[in-house]
Amino acid sequence: MRSPLITCDPTTDLQEVATMMVRDHVHCIVVDGSTHDHAVDPTEWAFVTDLDVVRGTATATRKHRAGDVASGRAVVVAATQDLNDVAAILADNESSHAIVVDDGEPVGMLSGLDLVTILAGKARLS
Amino acid sequence: MSDRPVFTASGPSPIPSICVGDVMSAPPVACDPTADLCHIAGRMARRRIHSVVVTDHDGLEDIAHARAVISELDLVRAVTETGVGVTAARIPAGPVVTIAIDASLIEAAHAMIGADVAHLVVLDGRRPVGVLSSLDIAATIADTAVPATAANAGTTPRQQG
Numbered sequence: 001m002r003s004p005l006i007t008c009d010p011t012t013d014l015q016e017v018a019t020m021m022v023r024d025h026v027h028c029i030v031v032d033g034s035t036h037d038h039a040v041d042p043t044e045w046a047f048v049t050d051l052d053v054v055r056g057t058a059t060a061t062r063k064h065r066a067g068d069v070a071s072g073r074a075v076v077v078a079a080t081q082d083l084n085d086v087a088a089i090l091a092d093n094e095s096s097h098a099i100v101v102d103d104g105e106p107v108g109m110l111s112g113l114d115l116v117t118i119l120a121g122k123a124r125l126s
Numbered sequence: 127m128s129d130r131p132v133f134t135a136s137g138p139s140p141i142p143s144i145c146v147g148d149v150m151s152a153p154p155v156a157c158d159p160t161a162d163l164c165h166i167a168g169r170m171a172r173r174r175i176h177s178v179v180v181t182d183h184d185g186l187e188d189i190a191h192a193r194a195v196i197s198e199l200d201l202v203r204a205v206t207e208t209g210v211g212v213t214a215a216r217i218p219a220g221p222v223v224t225i226a227i228d229a230s231l232i233e234a235a236h237a238m239i240g241a242d243v244a245h246l247v248v249l250d251g252r253r254p255v256g257v258l259s260s261l262d263i264a265a266t267i268a269d270t271a272v273p274a275t276a277a278n279a280g281t282t283p284r285q286q287g
């Protein structure tokens with residue numbers, strides 16, 4: 001799991017999103033649409049991926065922002081959730097990433113590759 | 127004359143006018159159909175890459191030997207449906223979408239968007255010589271504040287991983 005969560009505002013310029021991805025070597029950033037004046041609300045989160053950035057810049061007739069190209073609601077899982085269940089959730093949602101929450105607070109991002117590597121390692125040991 | 131589609135930006139594009147070969151990762155990382163999921167996941171994790179080209183048993187000297195491109199999401203699906211012992215030949219994977227090494231990044235971007243894939247296999251003639259990811263293009267978008275001319279042109283491709 002990558003921690004802390006890397007987030008941007010829906011109004012963040014796509015060039016800035018691309019810069020964040022390259023700086024942190026991540027393929028997905030959380031777009032946090034909450035207003036910050038209330039408790040964390042996972043329903044206000046979305047993912048923007050590197051492919052979204054490419055799509056938004058290659059086809060733009062105007063300058064797009066993170067909130068314009070974010071591809072759907074973010075997948076959220078609990079820190080205590082079984083990893084096989086998390087894999088099923090990712091597959092069902094066709095998402096390579098999930099936000100991990102502990103007691104309602106976001107604590108990091110789990111990628112599909114993190115997950116498969118752990119499951120494969122466990123299988124080898126057993 | 128090339129039969130590749132030509133895309134023309136209607137205005138200044140954040141994607142710089144450089145060639146695929148200038149920013150691709152090389153060489154492509156490939157596995158044969160008997161490689162199991164653990165092996166593939168391990169290679170991806172060690173090399174910090176998110177796709178592997180599945181070839182037939184004759185290697186990757188010609189694009190005709192490429193069967194599929196496995197992504198991390200393909201691995202996740204395979205874990206849930208089959209388990210970690212599954213081999214590359216049995217992992218449902220994406221198509222092999224290619225781009226010429228001298229194509230522009232804007233052409234590559236449209237190829238990714240059209241096929242809805244995050245990785246293209248880069249060809250020099252019929253020979254796969256690298257992989258271009260959407261993160262590679264994003265990196266050039268991040269860099270467009272820096273003039274993308276002499277500084278970027280002709281740079282040596284990165285080793286994949």
